Amino acid sequence: MMDKIKKIRNNLKKFTKPYDLAGSHRTSNMIDRLMQRMDRYLFNTQYFHGNIESAELGIRAWALINNFAPSNPMTVQKYQGLQSPAERLNGFRYHENWLQNLMISSSLKGYRSPPRNPL
Template sequence: MLCFLHTVLGIQTLCRRTSSVFQVLTDKLWQLYHSLNRRQFAQRLRRLMEWSRRTDNELPDKARQKLLTLPSKAESFKVHFDLPQAYRTSNQVDRLMNYQDRILYTMQYFHGTLDSTKQGLRAMALLWNFHPYTRKVQAIEPHSMSPFEDLNGFRYHDNWLHNFLIASSLNARGTGHKLRQN
């Protein structure tokens, strides 16, 4: 499945200088994105192709050429209709990958063994799963403190570090999600 957002951004960059065309094109692309089914998507794509072939729309040639490649990618975009729960854009993954890339850059990427690399990436993933959400997100979702809590539906402790330490230890293993009293 291709990321529709990156396709739109790629086309938009080619016509930023002509603001009137930019807005019309953006509206047409997002209308295509919001199609309800394969048939409507195909119909909207055909209308977009008809519009892009017209010469009276002041569309820059490079943007027109990029638009004309959309039908060849249509099947990759239509996969979404078979998987309605799937995301159509990759921005959520991009956020995690950007974070990971920044961390790896500051670590000067991989200097050491494959085992130490795996351990470093695992530690990064664990910290990401337990880091507390910002106050703004916590205000919207007061019951949710972290990705771990969203996934599991509970937390061991109100302090994120205690929650992380308990969950990553074997202390809570096999007891549901209650701590053993020593």
């Protein structure tokens, strides 16, 4: 037991360095909540059961719905009426219906541009 305590004390500076940064988050609660929802989705779909294409489409669909589905009323009120994570990121919505908003946002309206910095 003493060895474990000594190891923690020796690494104390490494653990406390992030707390010196102004505005940094103290816990990983936000990412943990998101990852728990993703893990629940993956468990329910048997963790990429099938081929790689269906797995990729499934996780993309989960991410789109997670980003565009309306939040609970308290969260909407907290963010001055912005209903979803995508709206909070953009600062506006295209349409009142969240599904229409998803479809408009995820389409390029027939316009495709090459990547800015192709590799």
